[in-house]
Amino acid sequence: MSVPTPKKLLNVLRGNREKVPPVWLMRQAGRYLPEYRALRAEKGGFLELAYDSDCAAEITIQPIRRFGFDGAILFSDILVIPHAMGQDLWFETGEGPRLAPPLVDHDFEKLVPAPERLNPVFETVRKVASALSPETTFLGFAGSPWTVATYMVAGQGSKDQAEARRMAYGQPERFSELIDRIIIATVDYLSGQIEAGVDAVQLFDSWSGSLSPAQFEQWVIAPNAKIVAGLKTRHPDTPIIGFPKGAGGKLPAYARETGVDAVGVDETVDPVWANEYLPAGMPVQGNLDPLALIAGGAALDSAVQRILGAFADRPHIFNLGHGILPDTPIEHVEKLLTLVRKG
Numbered sequence: 001m002s003v004p005t006p007k008k009l010l011n012v013l014r015g016n017r018e019k020v021p022p023v024w025l026m027r028q029a030g031r032y033l034p035e036y037r038a039l040r041a042e043k044g045g046f047l048e049l050a051y052d053s054d055c056a057a058e059i060t061i062q063p064i065r066r067f068g069f070d071g072a073i074l075f076s077d078i079l080v081i082p083h084a085m086g087q088d089l090w091f092e093t094g095e096g097p098r099l100a101p102p103l104v105d106h107d108f109e110k111l112v113p114a115p116e117r118l119n120p121v122f123e124t125v126r127k128v129a130s131a132l133s134p135e136t137t138f139l140g141f142a143g144s145p146w147t148v149a150t151y152m153v154a155g156q157g158s159k160d161q162a163e164a165r166r167m168a169y170g171q172p173e174r175f176s177e178l179i180d181r182i183i184i185a186t187v188d189y190l191s192g193q194i195e196a197g198v199d200a201v202q203l204f205d206s207w208s209g210s211l212s213p214a215q216f217e218q219w220v221i222a223p224n225a226k227i228v229a230g231l232k233t234r235h236p237d238t239p240i241i242g243f244p245k246g247a248g249g250k251l252p253a254y255a256r257e258t259g260v261d262a263v264g265v266d267e268t269v270d271p272v273w274a275n276e277y278l279p280a281g282m283p284v285q286g287n288l289d290p291l292a293l294i295a296g297g298a299a300l301d302s303a304v305q306r307i308l309g310a311f312a313d314r315p316h317i318f319n320l321g322h323g324i325l326p327d328t329p330i331e332h333v334e335k336l337l338t339l340v341r342k343g
Contacts, residue, residue, distance in 0.1 A: 006142035009070040009137035010199050012283050012315045013262050020101055021308070021316045023340050024071035024139070027323030028063040032271050032330070035062050038214040044179060045216070046091050050076050051120045057127035060157035063138055066330075067337060071129060071137040071317075073077040074193070077123050078143025082152045084118050095156075102155025104163045108178055118189060122196045130195025140198035141192050144205035144244070145182040145223040153180065161210045170259030179223050185229035194235045202241040203227065204263070207321075209246015216250050241285060245322060252277045267292075267321025271310035284335050288336070290325050304339045 005011050005343040009022035028252050030036055036059055038047060049055045079097050083089040085108075087099045088235040125140065132138055150164040151157060168175045208220045228240055243264030244254050253261045255278050265274050265286035278284060307318070318340045324333075 006135050007070075007137040007199065008135070009317060010239070012317050013137075013200050015261075015281060015283060017039070017313075017315050020317045020341055021132070021205070021311070022070035022137070022212055023062075023318045023337060024069045025072060025324045026057075026073070027076045028073060028323070029059045029070060031326035032324055032328045032333075033062055033066070033328075035066075035182055045093075047089065051117075052082070053120045053123035056120070056124040057131065058235050060124065060128045061131060064132065067333060069136070069337075070141050072132055073139045073202075074121070074125060074128070074141060074198065076124070076141070077247075078079075078141075078148060078206075079151055081117060081142060081148055081189060082183065084113065084115050084189070085152075085181065085185055086113050087152060093252075095150065097156060099151055099155045102163075103153045103178065103248060106156070106166065107185060107317065108181070112130070115188075118192065121189075122192050125193050125196035125198055137200060138198045138240075139200050139202055140188045140190060140193035141204060143200040144203045144220065144242075145179045145186065145227075146209070146211070146219040147205050147207045148182050148186075149175070149178055149219075151209050152182075159312045161207050163209065168215060175219075178215070179219065179251065182192075183223055183226050186227055187234075190227070190231055191234050194231075194238050196236075200239040200241065200261075201231070202243055203260070205242070205244040205247075208244040209248065216247070217253075220244055222252055224254070224258040224260070232259065236248075244287070252279070255279055255282055257336055262315075262317070264319065265321065269321075271307050275310045275314060281314060285317040287319070287321040290320050290322055290328070291331050293336060294325060294328050296329065296335060300332065300335065301339065304336065308340065 009019050043049055043055050055073045060072055064072050065322055079089055082099055089099055091097050150161040153167055154163040157223055205220055239261040241262045242258055242260035245266045247254055262283035267287050267289035288303055292299050
């Protein structure tokens, strides 16, 4: 039997139902908050904030202070792993992240690892852990190997992840070696977050939906299973959430085969279907469409009630199906919390 905890979200991740589902929102620490925009204007760009542990800790706590979410999510980025593996990382204004050299035409064996680049992230974790209330679950995270590899290969984000998919098909041994290196770095990174004070971690596979079923097994399920196994060896009591965005009908296989403790469901998945086909009793996280949150009104009301009804009989964490969008009205977030917490 699980040890009782005042942290509702952590209790659900351990397989226990709460009468009122705990709530947090992906990307809840970010651009939709005026206090975040003010701090960013004062301090500089995104990466500068992420590597400034005082600023990153403040940003992590801002949505907890404003809304009282049940979980705080570390303010950082999935691309700190390739940065620590030796690629240069920067953000182009209005265009997103850049990594150099892109591995589509460079040898990753020549990268010089720089694990010290992660030290500010661990310091952020320590600062936040010491500041949160006992009721708030602290979530760390990392990108899953497939998604991280797509950025490392192309040097930036892309709509169809074509460069990484070409390498996976055409140079499977080389691509597998890259994935293995990301797995090792990710286990160490998440273990460091846990040792610094997070209560649970989430694996983001934002681009898993671009893969065929066979590639999904090879580049999403198998690598995530290795990460879960590595973390469970070091930290057997720390829950792990897996979020394979776009997995669709492959979601039940992911839930069964990776060993994650809970699975995140994106907004394209019918929650009634997910409840029927995911393993019985497995905690589920999700899955409000971020645009329904922006719309508010009746659209928000009905979407929230459908999700709550679908997952009423299993451990459930209410969340979005992906990250909160920058133009989300503050009052709609407040309304969402009212809807969820009144049942």
